[in-house]
Amino acid sequence: MSYMDGFVVPVPKENKQAYKDAAAYAAPIFIEHGATRVVECWGDDIKEGKINDFRTCVIAEQNEEVVFSWIEWPSKEARVAGMAKVMADERMKPQEGQDMPFSGARMVYGGFSVLLDERA
Numbered sequence: 001m002s003y004m005d006g007f008v009v010p011v012p013k014e015n016k017q018a019y020k021d022a023a024a025y026a027a028p029i030f031i032e033h034g035a036t037r038v039v040e041c042w043g044d045d046i047k048e049g050k051i052n053d054f055r056t057c058v059i060a061e062q063n064e065e066v067v068f069s070w071i072e073w074p075s076k077e078a079r080v081a082g083m084a085k086v087m088a089d090e091r092m093k094p095q096e097g098q099d100m101p102f103s104g105a106r107m108v109y110g111g112f113s114v115l116l117d118e119r120a
Helices: 013-032 076-088
Strands: 003-012 037-042 064-073 108-113
Touching (some): 003 013, 013 037, 013 064, 013 076, 064 076
Antiparallel strands (some): 003 064, 003 108, 037 064
């Protein structure tokens, strides 16, 4: 059964293209190391919650938008092996003078076993 890594991260609105470029750079590396799908979604209809919501969970500031992303793997075992390869891949090492276009400190991240997967 598939396994998912899920992410929610705040990104400064002016960094939208830089984030998209960074994601487009990284996605093929994840796929090369076993991921079957990488999806990046830019928030455009995020409702304010009474207690919590996507913006508050990442402490998004006024000038930031929320990105919701996931990486699909064939299994948890494939994810463990693939993520180890991704983290060791030289192409994923930060380049000197290159800043990430988002706040990693406020990222919400986790691995998820699939309970239901219905498709049209």
